[in-house]
Amino acid sequence: MPSPAHPSPDDHPHPPHHPHNPSSTALHAERAHLAASRAALRAMRKDAENLNITDVTANWVNAEVLQGEIDARIKALADLSHTPLFFGRLDYLHAPGIDLAEGAAGESFYIGRRHVHDADGDPMVIDWRAPVSQPFYRASKKDPMDLELRRRFGYTGGELTAYEDEHLTGPAVTAPSGSPEEAHTSRLLQAEIERPRVGPMRDIVATIQPEQDEIVRAGIGGTVCVQGAPGTGKTAVGLHRVAYLLYAHRERLARAGTLVIGPNRSFLHYIEQVLPALGELEVKQATVDDLVAHVPVRATDEAAAAMIKGDARMAEVLRRAVRSHISVPEEPCVVVRGSRRWRVPAYELEELVRELTDRDIRYGAAREALPQRIAHAVLVRMEQAGEAPDDRVQDAVARHAAVKAVVKAAWPPVDPAKLVLRLLGDADFLAEQAEGILTPEEQKAILWTQPGSGKRAARSVKSAKWSAADTVLIDEAMDLIERTPSLGHVVLDEAQDLSPMQYRAVGRRCTTGSATILGDIAQGTTPWATGTWDEALAHLGKPGSAVEELTQGFRVPREVIAYASRLLPAIAPGLTEATSIRESAGDFAICRVEPDDLTAAALAACDDALKKEGSIGLIASEARIPLLRTALEAAGIACLAPGEETSAESRLTLVPATLAKGLEYDYVVLDEPAAIVDGEPDERTGLRRLYVCLTRPVSGLTVVHAAPLPEQLTDQRASPWTA
Missing domain, CATH: 3.40.50.300 (P-loop containing nucleotide triphosphate hydrolases)
Structure with a gap:
């Protein structure tokens, strides 16, 4: 249970004496450990700076990569004078990981933003993300998690000035006032929560609450959606979840990548220091508009047009538009090799095209597969004629001018921006692709017409005045043609303001990875704002994902x-x-x-x-x-x-x-x-x-x-x- 925080001796020269009061001797010992830990951190950074890779790498490319990793390590080991190196201490009843029946002696661990070890490799500070640190956030009198004591530290200007103990086992401790200490919120924790906000957003690593920690440490295998009221810390939870996943699954996420998506540049600038303060320097940040910035945005849609363009139905309109370019071959394909002519009849070419169409694979992948299918049909005829062609012959046939001509006619290349330009600028083409999906009134609302009509003219991709909603349509078309690369984990903040098509754009970036979705339905301020998280998760491509609700506020009075x-x-x-x-x-x-x-x-x-x-x-x-x-x-x-x-x-x-x-x-x-x-x-x-x-x-x-x-x-x- 919390006992009163010990103030700085300068603030209170004569603190009251009490058997359970923090002593000046103990405070001196903690300050000594802080000084020793900072010295150890400086030594770790010095060791990194002194690494010599001259004879380690095989070539200059490897040397550049390795040096980049070393530079990042050196930067991560910086000792930030006004950032506490550790903020808590855990005294275990038994050594963690050892069977309680063995009666192992307890151990103490200092919990901080990063791992620090001494010259012998023994830990002086444990990373807050390590399993042994978890009881700092979740232990209670009801479930002490084998802790005897949890200690919180208070700092002023980077100097350790106070500490506060919570005894999780044994009888209740009586405070100097004589009242039993049953409070669940410590005074230092309360002071940290209420500390004035100046400058950019700061981390909450010292004040993470149990319900927040459950979200932070959720496994990487699934997507988590957080419905959070104002001041409940949902943004901080999402950022700390990124830091935790990078700690627990670093190699996996280093290969696949991690991305934080915010609503605007001001917001991203506001949160940009949180992850570096936690030692994570490589996480990229972007807005949804950044993700789909395939053409310059120079216009703004009316609300009605933007809502239609953001509707999920547009995905089917675009799919039809892309596949409208496919046509059935009407002429045979004749491949001349040496003195022989190999003929693939039109009906067989039609079967190949229809087979690829029915498989519903991406347009570009099917277009790449078609010449190989035609070449295979030619090779079958060669084998029937007694020849023994190999893979090199098939590749050569696939590149033959006659085969290329068939592919170009039946499955022509499609430019995503030009496709959307035509869809929005050609009333007949839009009507054909949107039949049964969009009403005539909806089609008219999004159609570009000629100058003088009050709407934008669309003559070329370069001259067109694209809107933000148009760029999302282009992104959808690009994915219909070529698969969008997937990241390992995506954090999407202020998600309630996204349109269904924007959700699809984000979902494409984590098809094989997971996501953390953060938002508040009550704060949706766009005409297309999310109605329910189930709908949003379905558009994102993550239906059935867990939805957690945070209702306990820490920020707003x-x-x-x-x-x-x-x-x-x-x-x-x-x-x-x-x-x-x-x-x-x-x-x-x-x-x-x-x-x-x-x-x-x-x-x-x-x-x-x-x-x-x-x-x-x-x-x-x-x-x-x-x-x-x-x-x-x-x-x-x-x-x-x-x-x-x-x-x-x-x-x-x-x-x-x-x-x-x-x-x-x-x-x-x-x-x-x-x-x-x-x-x-x-x-x-x-x-x-x-x-x-x-x-x-x-x-x-x-x-x-x-x-x-x-x-x-x-x-x-x-x-x-x-x-």
Whole structure:
């Protein structure tokens, strides 16, 4: 059970004496172990730097590869002064892995972000992902997992200043106050959770909770979908799951690759330091738009057109369009070799084409197989004539001009971009391929027409003004022709906003691998937002995958999450309302002002927040962002754009509501909620966007408004804050 954290001697020169209080002697010993561990880490890095591979590699290519691996190892062994080398200690009753009946003596292990060993190879710090570290996250009084004691460490500026013990066996310990310590959340853990957020997202390796750890350590064989309410740590869980899988299955994932997919560049910039802090430097990050960037995007679809293009039915339209190029040969194929002529009749060529068509393999693979099938038919005739052709003869026949001519006519090459260009620009072709799939009205909505009609002209791939939805169609067509390479594991965050066709694009990248899907149905803000995770997983190609729900929040103050949850019945009635374990209710104020005072009130709220420690996010509708930026400049208040939070120029970020998803700030000033709702195509989407914005704060929220709030949020309380 937790005992009070021992503060720094500088903070409390005369701490109270108690038999169970952390002693200064013990704290000194822990600091000594930290110093020794850092020295060992420096020695490990020095050993890596001194490696000489001159006589090890056979050629310069191998030398380059090996040197790259050594450089990565050196970089991973960097000692980050403000990142604790270890954050916990486990005292086992028995040596792990030894039968309890043997009565083996217990051992102690320090748990940290990376493995550190001394000159003899003995571990000084154990990687948090190792099996022996698991009880740090899951052990309890009910199931101590053979632990006698779990110790957490507190740091200030990289210096070990406190520790806190939880005795998992034996009688309850009485705190100095005289009350039994039955709390499940330690004070150091609570302090770490509530520590101010400044700069990019940080790892949660010291605060992972049991339900999160189960997801993090789930096996690589299956896909896991995480439905997580705001502040439940689903993004951090997904990133730590990547780090764990790379530890447990490094060789496999090193070959196949790992990818983290986020909703936008600002979000990826915000999370980009988490994995490097855990020692993982090679994980790639991208948006869905990056994956399908086959042509430049220079246009935006209307919502109706984008929804149709994102519909899963378009996959069948494209499949038909690709296969519409196949035709049945009407003439025989005659191959001349020397003085002999070998004839394959048209009916036999037709059988070969129909056989490949019926197999429904990819267009490109079938096109490569057809000349070999024709060549085989020629070789059968050669053998019947008494010749003995070998594989070289078959390859030569397959490359014969007559065979190539048949293949080109019956199974011509297809360019994916040109195919989509024709599909969207040729009304007759679209009608033919979409018959029985899309209605005439739907076909008209996505069709490109000639200049003057108000829609884009489509004359060539290079000149066409492609939209983001068009690039997904091209990606689908490419996969129909040639298989998309599969990665070992893909993490897809903010997945609720993807269209079915986008899910298919992501699913193609992990057909032979697994995925971690992260999202919140209540935060879906696109017209095609996910209705259920079962539907999403089916489009992804992972039907029946496990869906885990996280409802215990760690980031959003409890009063704020309760307020935002008033919107759930309107935006996601089937979801469980989130709770918050944060002890502090947080600063929360609703301030109504006159319309002419709105901008001044928002700036006053920002100025008030800047007097406190931590980051500030001023979130507003797209329409009000230019006005607020001008007002901030006029007031001499520096501000950043989303993704620039690593800058030391300001702690204030001006955030368009459309980019707020996934971000977090200590204090949020929310400008005019009604404008955020009105900025979306429909009320439900607007309320979902507002729900996202309301749930970005870590310590406090101030809502400034002139227009009436949505009826779900109507609050008659007097505001504790005034402009």
